[in-house]
Amino acid sequence: MEKWWLRCCSLLLLLLVVIFTASFGTVHGGNVTYDKTSLVINGEHKILFSGSIHYPRSTPQVIVTYAKLTSKMWPNLIAKAKEGGLDVIQTYVFWNLHEPQLGQYEFSGRFDLVGFIKEIQAQGLYVTLRIGPYIESEFTYGGLPLWLHDIPGIVFRSNNDQFKYHMQRFTTKIVNMMKSANLYASQGGPIILSQIENEYGNIGRAFQENGVTYMHWAAQMAVGLQTGVPWVMCKQDDAPDPVINTCNGMECGTRFKGPNSPNKPSLWTENWTSFYQAFGGVPYLRSAKDIAYNVALFIAKKGSYVNYYMYHGGTNFDRMASAFITTAYYDEAPLDEYGLVRQPKWGHLKELHAAIKSCSQALLYGTQTTFSLGSQQQAYVFRSSTECAAFLENSRNGDVTVQFQNIPYQLPSKSISILPDCKNVAFNTAKVNVQNNARAMKTQLQFNSAENWKVYTEAIPNFDDTSLRANTLLDQIGTAKDTSDYMWYTFRFNGNSPNAQSVLSIYSQGHVLHSFINGVLIGSAHGSHNNMYVAMENNVNLINGMNNISILSATVGLPNSGAYLERRVAGLRQVKVQGRDFTSYSWGYQVGLLGETMQIYTATGSSKVQWQSFQSSTKPLTWYQTTFDEPAGNDPVVLNLGSMGKGLTWVNGQGIGRYWISFHTQKGTPSQQWYHIPRSLLKSTGNLLVILEEETGNPLGITLDTVYIAEDQAS
Numbered sequence: 001m002e003k004w005w006l007r008c009c010s011l012l013l014l015l016l017v018v019i020f021t022a023s024f025g026t027v028h029g030g031n032v033t034y035d036k037t038s039l040v041i042n043g044e045h046k047i048l049f050s051g052s053i054h055y056p057r058s059t060p061q062v063i064v065t066y067a068k069l070t071s072k073m074w075p076n077l078i079a080k081a082k083e084g085g086l087d088v089i090q091t092y093v094f095w096n097l098h099e100p101q102l103g104q105y106e107f108s109g110r111f112d113l114v115g116f117i118k119e120i121q122a123q124g125l126y127v128t129l130r131i132g133p134y135i136e137s138e139f140t141y142g143g144l145p146l147w148l149h150d151i152p153g154i155v156f157r158s159n160n161d162q163f164k165y166h167m168q169r170f171t172t173k174i175v176n177m178m179k180s181a182n183l184y185a186s187q188g189g190p191i192i193l194s195q196i197e198n199e200y201g202n203i204g205r206a207f208q209e210n211g212v213t214y215m216h217w218a219a220q221m222a223v224g225l226q227t228g229v230p231w232v233m234c235k236q237d238d239a240p241d242p243v244i245n246t247c248n249g250m251e252c253g254t255r256f257k258g259p260n261s262p263n264k265p266s267l268w269t270e271n272w273t274s275f276y277q278a279f280g281g282v283p284y285l286r287s288a289k290d291i292a293y294n295v296a297l298f299i300a301k302k303g304s305y306v307n308y309y310m311y312h313g314g315t316n317f318d319r320m321a322s323a324f325i326t327t328a329y330y331d332e333a334p335l336d337e338y339g340l341v342r343q344p345k346w347g348h349l350k351e352l353h354a355a356i357k358s359c360s361q362a363l364l365y366g367t368q369t370t371f372s373l374g375s376q377q378q379a380y381v382f383r384s385s386t387e388c389a390a391f392l393e394n395s396r397n398g399d400v401t402v403q404f405q406n407i408p409y410q411l412p413s414k415s416i417s418i419l420p421d422c423k424n425v426a427f428n429t430a431k432v433n434v435q436n437n438a439r440a441m442k443t444q445l446q447f448n449s450a451e452n453w454k455v456y457t458e459a460i461p462n463f464d465d466t467s468l469r470a471n472t473l474l475d476q477i478g479t480a481k482d483t484s485d486y487m488w489y490t491f492r493f494n495g496n497s498p499n500a501q502s503v504l505s506i507y508s509q510g511h512v513l514h515s516f517i518n519g520v521l522i523g524s525a526h527g528s529h530n531n532m533y534v535a536m537e538n539n540v541n542l543i544n545g546m547n548n549i550s551i552l553s554a555t556v557g558l559p560n561s562g563a564y565l566e567r568r569v570a571g572l573r574q575v576k577v578q579g580r581d582f583t584s585y586s587w588g589y590q591v592g593l594l595g596e597t598m599q600i601y602t603a604t605g606s607s608k609v610q611w612q613s614f615q616s617s618t619k620p621l622t623w624y625q626t627t628f629d630e631p632a633g634n635d636p637v638v639l640n641l642g643s644m645g646k647g648l649t650w651v652n653g654q655g656i657g658r659y660w661i662s663f664h665t666q667k668g669t670p671s672q673q674w675y676h677i678p679r680s681l682l683k684s685t686g687n688l689l690v691i692l693e694e695e696t697g698n699p700l701g702i703t704l705d706t707v708y709i710a711e712d713q714a715s
């Protein structure tokens, strides 16, 4: 009796363990190598679909209550990626988030890289870790910490000892972190691939011989870290062995020159599902058909790894976005900014993945033959002793019927049919069976009563108020050091005629200007993503006597690409009043706004200033504060800031990003009107909302909305 009970119990236990490891299967590691066919994991060749999800652009959270359970973002995103047929999650590592000051590290909350990778592992997916540590990624300063800028003699991303020292130090730190958490596949973990540098092929030539030396050094340094998994360099045609050169772009099916050595596989590290958006720009809509066509073509041409950039873009919280980039990031990806499934993109790609996976044996172990089926039609056939799979391509604009093995096949315009048995069409890239869906916003709360707002107007500093002085115009990037978007440039001078009409002309290297004379706003101007410089001319009335000129220069994120990033500057370059040049004059500076310095967007900081009641007329540079309760349910929460101008927003002390409503697209609409507040930031009642408005937007028009998927529409 007792023995029977024991045996039953231990069997049950075993069963439980088996079920547990199967459903939360954390074991899939193995040594990773490669050959000309594909990556080889634990001795097995693989066709891999991968998607980029960047951990700081969403939230990990944190089971607080039952209601929060379904609003955990990381686990949800990863689960939806897995359900969409992905095998791999790809992420960059964000150096400037992890080491904001030299030697001070930050790896908690949204920056918990190890936690993110463990979550992916728990759901049984692999990871590609793009360490960079230069990453571009529309991330401020391309992910490099601003303190690097101040290291004497440094030249970023070239054969420069200072840069190489810090790059190696940080890369080693990350690799060691991964190793000590046993996260490399060679240790039984999920990381199957790592990346060093990023699209260096775009800029390497600017450094001539030093570029070549640096690129070889980076490859050797990375390989020397002995991760047990291969390294890649993307957009680097001459990546040295054993580093694999990979393709980035929208059309790697047609444009990739291929691996640079016969024993390397063909990998696509960035297949853009859309494109990043800048303020003033409109979303880039890339159709599900177009993505599917290019992926199928890449596989037909013996590609074995495709990564979607982005699979989920997320949110550029705080001031993370690079110059002029919107706060929503790749909202058009298969999972939208909030993690909602975007149809038909998500579903069509899921069907594509399944169709290609059903050809795996033939693709990986068969022999490829290609032949023409017509003037712009091509067959790619993979045949092994037991399997046959075919990809029939029509690259023409217009439907055609082709004969393949004496059977007619109708091929729609610009499409590929996938025949996993060389007979039956499992999938055609242009035939979208998935229904479209549409997103809608529902207003939950209006902030339209003036008595619920408190107001603090930022003082306009005069020269006398400043302590930082120079007899020249200072570069804003090097002076503000990314502690704030804002820097005041002030000077004073004696006017000698009453009410003299003069012209104030300002030339700035970026990005936004508001100029004040004697405390009065006289003009604003801004650059754009393609031309960050700003020139501004205003007629001004000077007084007889001392005039105070205060010019607020704002950056909208730091630049993120190009050679010699360390030399990039922003802020005023030349100032003239009625032709008189004040460029080399006595200037006084204030970095940041007073409200920022006092952190009045936090509960404690808020008590440091005297908030006023709301007045009907709004002034520029005003802080607004109110509280609100969390909307019921689990739908994503967004702020509709359509009535505002430009500024920054905080909820419970957390920056939810820059907003810019007044910078219209060519269609006369804001580039981004809704701003995501992750539910994990919210308490059920009394959430503190603080907004810094640079212009004269009206906070009474703000609403708190939830986002839902409206009725599916016929596609």
Ligand SMILES: *[C@@H]1O[C@H](CO)[C@@H](O)[C@H](O)[C@H]1NC(C)=O
Pocket: 029, 030, 031, 185, 186, 187, 188
């Ligand atoms: C990887 O290979 C090494 C050396 O051959 C071996 O000791 C190790 O167990 C392998 N790792 C895995 C996860 O199979």
Ligand SMILES: *[C@@H]1O[C@H](CO)[C@@H](O)[C@H](O)[C@H]1NC(C)=O
Pocket: 462, 463, 464, 465, 518, 519, 543, 546, 547, 548
């Ligand atoms: C200029 O600034 C000084 C110092 O803040 C102030 O005393 C003076 O009144 C200002 N002048 C004008 C015209 O606003």
Ligand SMILES: CC(=O)N[C@H]1CO[C@H](CO)[C@@H](O)[C@@H]1O
Pocket: 248, 249, 250, 251, 252, 255, 275
């Ligand atoms: C928008 C953009 O930069 N698209 C590029 C994508 O990649 C292709 C090459 O694969 C370029 O030609 C496009 O300009």
